Amino acid sequence: MKTLLKIIGIIIVLILIYAVIAVLAFSKDYHYEKSVVINAPQEKVWTYTGNLKGYNQWDPFSKADKNIVITYSGEGDKLGDSYHWKGDKNVGEGEQSITELIPNQKMATKLHFIEPFEGDAKANIVLTREGNGTRVTWMIDNELNSMMKIMKPMMDNNMDKMFGQGLDNLKKLAEK
Numbered sequence: 001m002k003t004l005l006k007i008i009g010i011i012i013v014l015i016l017i018y019a020v021i022a023v024l025a026f027s028k029d030y031h032y033e034k035s036v037v038i039n040a041p042q043e044k045v046w047t048y049t050g051n052l053k054g055y056n057q058w059d060p061f062s063k064a065d066k067n068i069v070i071t072y073s074g075e076g077d078k079l080g081d082s083y084h085w086k087g088d089k090n091v092g093e094g095e096q097s098i099t100e101l102i103p104n105q106k107m108a109t110k111l112h113f114i115e116p117f118e119g120d121a122k123a124n125i126v127l128t129r130e131g132n133g134t135r136v137t138w139m140i141d142n143e144l145n146s147m148m149k150i151m152k153p154m155m156d157n158n159m160d161k162m163f164g165q166g167l168d169n170l171k172k173l174a175e176k
Helices: 002-025 044-048 052-058 148-150 152-174
Strands: 029-038 069-073 084-088 093-102 104-113 120-132 133-143
Touching: 029 069, 029 152, 044 052, 044 120, 044 133, 044 152, 052 069, 052 084, 052 152
Parallel strands: none
Antiparallel strands: 029 133, 069 084, 084 093, 093 104, 104 120, 120 133
């Protein structure tokens, strides 16, 4: 019994040490990006990446809840156009609006998360020619609070999974 209590005590101390190190050492600035090369011209890929309605055809975050409600403001393809989503506890609630458009090259958006936590982020989808195809780079930037710094390794793992899934979905759509 004493051995078990010592092991539990050591685990708790290690978790606390990790938490303190994470809060002090990890930057509050968070950047994640992932790329894929799609065997299609930029103009075709742009139909899915240069507007919010096209984006929601391959975005894995909105696919996590079959009953998600998405409401668009505007057509989704002009500066200032946005959409609001409300889903289950896995998807939460928030808004995404277009802040920059460079046709066939870049769509930048601002994300405002309402639930399960309040926060803001910036996202970019950048297209560049690569051989006969198109390289798509999907990026997100935000600030981490102390709790999010502690969870950063899990966030990186989740972002890798979700961005990978989304870019795979996009590749399948654009290569049809």
